[in-house]
Amino acid sequence: MALDRRDFLTIGGLIAAGTALGSVGSAFSHTASGHEGHEAEPAVKRTGDRASSKNKWGMVIDIEKCGEGCDACVRACRKENNVPHFDDPKLDIHWIRKITFKQKGVPGAEERQMPAMCFHCEHPPCAHVCPVAATFKRADGIVLVDKHRCIGCRYCMIACPYKARSFVSMHVEPKPGDNRDVPVRMHGVVEKCNFCVHRIDSGEEPACVESCRKEGNGAMVFGDFNDRASKVSEMVRTSRARRIRPDLGCDPQVFYMGI
Amino acid sequence: MATKIKHTRIEGKSSAYLVFMIVAGALAALSPLSALYLFFEGHHVTSMTNQVPWGMPIVMAIYLIGASAGSLVLSAMSSVFGRAEYKPFSRMAALLAVLLIVAALMAIIMDWGRPDRILVPFFHFQPRSMFSLNAILYSLYMALGIVYLWAMFHNKEKLERLLGLCAVALAILVHSGTGAIFGFVYVRELYNSPLLPPSFIAAALSSGTALMIITLHYTFRFTGRKLDERHVHNLGKLMGVFILVVIYFIFIENVTRSYAPKNYEAASFLLLHGGKYTAYFWIGLVLMGLVVPAIIALNGATGKSVRWILAASWLQLAGVMLERYLIVIPAQILPLEFFPNKEITSGFLDGQFAEYSVSLLEWIYSLGLAGVVMFGYGLAIRLWPMVPTEAAYPEQLLKTN
Numbered sequence: 001m002a003l004d005r006r007d008f009l010t011i012g013g014l015i016a017a018g019t020a021l022g023s024v025g026s027a028f029s030h031t032a033s034g035h036e037g038h039e040a041e042p043a044v045k046r047t048g049d050r051a052s053s054k055n056k057w058g059m060v061i062d063i064e065k066c067g068e069g070c071d072a073c074v075r076a077c078r079k080e081n082n083v084p085h086f087d088d089p090k091l092d093i094h095w096i097r098k099i100t101f102k103q104k105g106v107p108g109a110e111e112r113q114m115p116a117m118c119f120h121c122e123h124p125p126c127a128h129v130c131p132v133a134a135t136f137k138r139a140d141g142i143v144l145v146d147k148h149r150c151i152g153c154r155y156c157m158i159a160c161p162y163k164a165r166s167f168v169s170m171h172v173e174p175k176p177g178d179n180r181d182v183p184v185r186m187h188g189v190v191e192k193c194n195f196c197v198h199r200i201d202s203g204e205e206p207a208c209v210e211s212c213r214k215e216g217n218g219a220m221v222f223g224d225f226n227d228r229a230s231k232v233s234e235m236v237r238t239s240r241a242r243r244i245r246p247d248l249g250c251d252p253q254v255f256y257m258g259i
Numbered sequence: 260m261a262t263k264i265k266h267t268r269i270e271g272k273s274s275a276y277l278v279f280m281i282v283a284g285a286l287a288a289l290s291p292l293s294a295l296y297l298f299f300e301g302h303h304v305t306s307m308t309n310q311v312p313w314g315m316p317i318v319m320a321i322y323l324i325g326a327s328a329g330s331l332v333l334s335a336m337s338s339v340f341g342r343a344e345y346k347p348f349s350r351m352a353a354l355l356a357v358l359l360i361v362a363a364l365m366a367i368i369m370d371w372g373r374p375d376r377i378l379v380p381f382f383h384f385q386p387r388s389m390f391s392l393n394a395i396l397y398s399l400y401m402a403l404g405i406v407y408l409w410a411m412f413h414n415k416e417k418l419e420r421l422l423g424l425c426a427v428a429l430a431i432l433v434h435s436g437t438g439a440i441f442g443f444v445y446v447r448e449l450y451n452s453p454l455l456p457p458s459f460i461a462a463a464l465s466s467g468t469a470l471m472i473i474t475l476h477y478t479f480r481f482t483g484r485k486l487d488e489r490h491v492h493n494l495g496k497l498m499g500v501f502i503l504v505v506i507y508f509i510f511i512e513n514v515t516r517s518y519a520p521k522n523y524e525a526a527s528f529l530l531l532h533g534g535k536y537t538a539y540f541w542i543g544l545v546l547m548g549l550v551v552p553a554i555i556a557l558n559g560a561t562g563k564s565v566r567w568i569l570a571a572s573w574l575q576l577a578g579v580m581l582e583r584y585l586i587v588i589p590a591q592i593l594p595l596e597f598f599p600n601k602e603i604t605s606g607f608l609d610g611q612f613a614e615y616s617v618s619l620l621e622w623i624y625s626l627g628l629a630g631v632v633m634f635g636y637g638l639a640i641r642l643w644p645m646v647p648t649e650a651a652y653p654e655q656l657l658k659t660n
Binding site (some may be wrong): 155157159162166 | 301303307313
C-alpha cells in the first residue's frame with residue numbers, strides 16, 4: 001500500500017504543531033504588512049500569530065459581480081490544491097463549485113450564479129459528528145480535516161448542510177505539475193476546502209479569491225471578521241450580506257450579497 | 260425455575276451440519292475478501308458516492324445491531340423478568356446477540372475508507388459524536404454479552420440476573436444510540452426525528468424475535484431435539500405485538516413529518532412519488548414486512564401454526580431490513596436545500612435527486628456478514644453447550660393460559 005505519507009507534513013500536523021508550540025519558525029512565515037496601501041489589498045492582513053484566535057477568517061461574496069460562465073475560482077482551486085478529475089460527476093471531488101440558482105415556480109426567472117465552498121461554520125456540524133475529532137475548528141475559525149486521523153466513516157458528509165465535503169474514493173497519484181505547497185492527496189478519507197490555509201499562514205489570500213480578483217470580477221473578498229477595519233467586516237456591516245441557511249444556526253463565515 | 264434445563268453440545272456429525280458449515284464458511288469468507296477489495300480499490304467500486312456516502316454496509320450495520328439488541332433482551336427475559344418460558348433458549352439468544360454485534364462492528368469498520376485506522380477511535384474521543392459514543396457503547400455491550408454468557412454457563416444465577424439487567428439497559432442504550440446517529444442529523448428532514456431511537460428499539464425487538472423463532476425452529480429440527488410448539492406460538496405472539504409498536508412509531512413519525520409544509524417535499528418523496536422507495540415503503544415494508552406478519556402472528560388459527568409463524572418471521576426479518584434501508588438511503592437521495600424556494604444546479608449535482616442501487620460488491624459484503632453470524636453460530640453450538648436437549652414448555656404456565 002502506498003500511503004503517500006512520505007513527502008509532506010499534513011495540514012493537521014502543521015496546525016497541531018503550530019497551536020501546541022506557539023509560533024514555530026517555518027519557511028512559510030513572513031508578515032503581510034508590506035502589501036498594505038495598494039488599492040484592492042492583494043494580501044491578507046494578519047494580527048497575531050498563525051492560527052491565532054485574534055483572527056476570524058471569512059469571506060463575503062457579491063453575487064451581483066459573479067460572472068456567468070466564469071469559473072476562475074474553481075480552476076484556481078483545482079490547481080492550487082491539486083484537485084483531480086475522475087470523469088465521474090458522482091465521484092468527483094469538489095472543494096469549490098459554481099451553483100446556478102433561480103426562483104422556483106416563476107416562469108422565466110433570472111438565473112444567477114454563485115461560488116460555494118466550505119463555509120467554515122462557527123458551529124460546524126461536521127466537527128461535531130466526527131468520531132475521532134479529525135475534523136476540527138482552528139483558533140482562527142478555519143475548519144480543517146486531519147487526513148492522517150480521518151477514518152473515512154463519512155458521517156461528516158451526512159451532517160454537512162452545504163455539501164462541502166468529498167470522499168476520495170480512489171487512489172490518486174501525485175503528478176509532476178502538482179503544487180508542492182499542499183499535502184499529497186490520500187485515498188479513503190474525506191476532504192474539503194480549507195480556505196487555502198497554507199496561503200493564509202504565509203500571508204496570502206485563498207487561491208479562489210485571488211483568481212476572482214485577477215481573472216474574474218472581484219466578487220469574492222477574504223478577510224478578518226475580528227478586524228473592524230477589514231473590508232469583509234465593512235461589507236457585512238454596511239450591506240445586506242446574508243448567510244446560507246441561517247435557520248440551521250451553524251453560523252457560516254461566508255456571507256453573500258445580493259441573494 | 261421448576262424444571263432443570265440441560266444444555267449439551269450438538270454432535271455435529273450429520274451431513275446437514277457439514278453442508279451448513281461449508282456454506283456458512285464460504286459466505287463468511289466473502290466478508291474479509293470484499294473488505295480487502297474495497298480497501299485496496301477504494302469506494303468507487305460500490306454504488307456509494309459523494310451524494311450517497313452511506314450505502315448497504317451501514318444498512319447492514321444497524322440491522323445487525325438491532326437484531327442483536329432484540330436477542331439480548333429476549334435472552335434476559337427469564338433471568339430478569341422471571342419469565343420461565345424464555346429460559347430454554349436464553350443461551351442461544353445471548354450467543355446470537357454477541358455474534359450479531361461482532362458482525363455489525365465488522366460491517367461498520369470494514370466500510371471505513373481507512374479500516375487500517377481501527378485503533379484511532381480508541382485514542383481520540385469526541386463526546387458530541389454519536390459514532391464516538393457508540394464505539395464505547397458497542398464495545399461495552401459486546402464485552403457484557405460475553406460475560407453474561409459465561410455466567411449462564413456457570414449457573415451463577417445472581418450474577419446472571421445482575422448482568423441480564425445491565426444487558427437489557429445497555430441493549431436499549433446501544434440501540435437508542437444507533438437511532439440517534441440518524442435522528443440527530445438536523446439538516447436532513449428524513450433523518451431528523453426524536454422518534455428514531457425508540458423506533459429503532461421497537462424494530463430491534465420485533466426483528467430479534469423473528470430471528471429467534473427461525474433459529475430455534477431450525478436448530479431443533481436439524482439436531483432432532485424436541486421443541487414444544489408452544490414456544491413458537493408464544494414468540495410469534497410476542498413478535499406480533501412488537502410489530503404493532505413498530506407500525507405505531509412509523510405512523511407517528513410520518514404524519515408528524517408530513518404535517519409541516521416545509522417537509523412536504525421530503526415526506527411526499529418517501530410516501531408518494533419516490534419511485535422505488537415509495538414502492539419499498541408501502542409494499543415491501545408496510546404491507547409485506549409489517550402488516551401481513553402481524554396478522555399471521557396475532558390471528559388465532561395461523562398464530563398456532565409453526566409454518567405460518569415461520570413465514571411471518573421471514574417476512575418480518577426482510578421487512579426490518581427494508582426499514583433500515585429506507586431509513587439510511589432516501590434521506591441521502593433528496594437534495595440538500597440551499598435556499599428555500601429556489602432551484603439550484605451545479606457541477607456537483609446540487610439540487611438533484613441522487614441515485615443509488617445496491618452494487619454487487621455491497622451484496623457480497625452483506626452476504627458475507629450473514630455468513631459470519633451463521634458460521635459463528637454453527638461453530639459455537641458445536642463447541643459449547645448452548646442448545647437444550649429438550650425445550651419443554653413450563654407446565655405451571657399452561658394452567659394460567
